[in-house]
Amino acid sequence: MKRSDQLSLKLLALAAATGIALGGLEANGWWQDSRSLPTDSAARVNHTEIRQLDYQRALGLMASGKRSPLTAEDRILVLERLIQEELLVQYGIAQDLLRADRKVRSAVLQSVLAGLDVQARAAVKQDSDNGLQDYLIELRNSADIQIGGQP
Amino acid sequence: MNASNGTARTNIAIRGLIACAGLLLALLGATLSQQLSTSNGDSSVVALVNQQPISIKDADSLALELWALPYNKLSADQRSTAVQLLIDQELLLARAKALSLTTTDPGLRKVMAAAAINQITNNFLQQPVTDTQLREFYQTYGSIFDQPKKIAVNALRLTSKSSIQQAQIMLAEGKNLNHISQSLQLDPVLPPNLLSIPALHRYLGASLVSHIEKLDQDQISLPLQKADGLYYVQVTAIQKARTPSYQTIRQSIKAEYQRRGRDIALSNRLNQLWQQADITTHQPVHNSPVMSSPLINSSVATEGAQ
Numbered sequence A: 001m002k003r004s005d006q007l008s009l010k011l012l013a014l015a016a017a018t019g020i021a022l023g024g025l026e027a028n029g030w031w032q033d034s035r036s037l038p039t040d041s042a043a044r045v046n047h048t049e050i051r052q053l054d055y056q057r058a059l060g061l062m063a064s065g066k067r068s069p070l071t072a073e074d075r076i077l078v079l080e081r082l083i084q085e086e087l088l089v090q091y092g093i094a095q096d097l098l099r100a101d102r103k104v105r106s107a108v109l110q111s112v113l114a115g116l117d118v119q120a121r122a123a124v125k126q127d128s129d130n131g132l133q134d135y136l137i138e139l140r141n142s143a144d145i146q147i148g149g150q151p
Numbered sequence B: 001m002n003a004s005n006g007t008a009r010t011n012i013a014i015r016g017l018i019a020c021a022g023l024l025l026a027l028l029g030a031t032l033s034q035q036l037s038t039s040n041g042d043s044s045v046v047a048l049v050n051q052q053p054i055s056i057k058d059a060d061s062l063a064l065e066l067w068a069l070p071y072n073k074l075s076a077d078q079r080s081t082a083v084q085l086l087i088d089q090e091l092l093l094a095r096a097k098a099l100s101l102t103t104t105d106p107g108l109r110k111v112m113a114a115a116a117i118n119q120i121t122n123n124f125l126q127q128p129v130t131d132t133q134l135r136e137f138y139q140t141y142g143s144i145f146d147q148p149k150k151i152a153v154n155a156l157r158l159t160s161k162s163s164i165q166q167a168q169i170m171l172a173e174g175k176n177l178n179h180i181s182q183s184l185q186l187d188p189v190l191p192p193n194l195l196s197i198p199a200l201h202r203y204l205g206a207s208l209v210s211h212i213e214k215l216d217q218d219q220i221s222l223p224l225q226k227a228d229g230l231y232y233v234q235v236t237a238i239q240k241a242r243t244p245s246y247q248t249i250r251q252s253i254k255a256e257y258q259r260r261g262r263d264i265a266l267s268n269r270l271n272q273l274w275q276q277a278d279i280t281t282h283q284p285v286h287n288s289p290v291m292s293s294p295l296i297n298s299s300v301a302t303e304g305a306q
Helices: A002-026 A031-033 A053-065 A072-094 A102-123 A128-141 B002-041 B058-066 B076-098 B105-126 B133-139 B161-172 B177-183 B196-202 B206-212 B250-276 B299-304
Strands: A041-045 A048-051 A146-149 B045-049 B052-055 B150-158 B225-226 B229-239 B277-279
Touching: A041 A053, A041 A072, A048 A072, A053 A072, A072 B105, A072 B250, A102 A128, A102 B076, A102 B105, A102 B161, A128 B076, B045 B058, B045 B076, B052 B058, B052 B076, B058 B076, B105 B250, B105 B299, B133 B250, B150 B161, B150 B177, B150 B196, B150 B206, B161 B229, B177 B229, B196 B206, B196 B229, B206 B225, B206 B229
Parallel strands: none
Antiparallel strands: A041 A048, A041 B277, A146 B045, B045 B052, B150 B229, B225 B229
16 A cells, blocks of 8 residues: 555545544533533523523512522522423423323414414404414425325 | 556555455445335335434324324325325424524513423433332321321301200200201311311311310310300310331322422433533522432433433
């Protein structure tokens, strides 16, 4: 094998090893960990950020129910509760509760339909049902649908 | 030389063909497998939407909601309508998931978190509870089932001189307070049934109750002057503090066991999620202390491992 071929092979192996190493680090979240939390975020939970705005809102809610000013422990407790809520939301998504839980399913469908209704009204469509039907037709046309498991 | 070259080329070609076949299998394998299973007539699936199955169970739920009939009892038109509705719902749900609505919409987040909590606690509640577990729980936490001492009291509150005189005459004749109260047409001061000491405090105040606790059954007190009148009290029944037997309160024990177990299951799951998560904050935070009970942990440990 020529020297240039050997050098090319070595460079290729080095690049592959570097790529694998970086991929492994990214998979383990080291890259994420090394990034500092932006100031407009109160926390990060598995790549999802909890906004400072939401944290301050939650603090405000707690303060309105208290006679005395919020303590440092109160602030930590509120942040912990927001983190716990995020963990539960992520757990629910992983368990596919969006489909499996009737209340979540119903709430999500209502939210989507309400959003479509708002869009239809914003577009000054007289009959907002047409907006929904058009949207559903679009979704059906772009989906792979098999009835009874058969195409 | 030519023969060896030909053999080498043939080998390369064969290797290339096998590699391509392997690549094709890897790319299409999942699809083939699913098509095989559906072509075998998977009767638990009424439709597939972007490979997401819509089950007979979903169809049954919708059919019962719309027509109060199970799916397999519907007419062809009704089935078609039901399937179309479910397909549309699945398309909308998939769209919602793609838009991350459940993570961004505050109302949906609350619903999702509540659903997650329900699933965790229901998983615990579905685990069977043995008699042995309940008995161990009862032996360890029996004090929470103690019934406190209770006393049934008749009380007279006399505000006028004439009623006081009449009451004293009837007492001297040996009449009980119930009789005197009816004779003088007095309003009852408190319910006649067995009441706990704190309940008696609420009706009569601390000073009267301290006298009541010294009385024996059917004993009538000396006249007790308070700001709102002259009182006579009589103990009509006493129930001592006791711990009911296991058999008489088995349902209450089970309810308390499950109540605590639900809280522990949720706490354990949250701790597990917290430990497995990558959490970054500007200030140090920690998950709430783990609720534990050595008697319940053996049950929730199974749930926590799911």
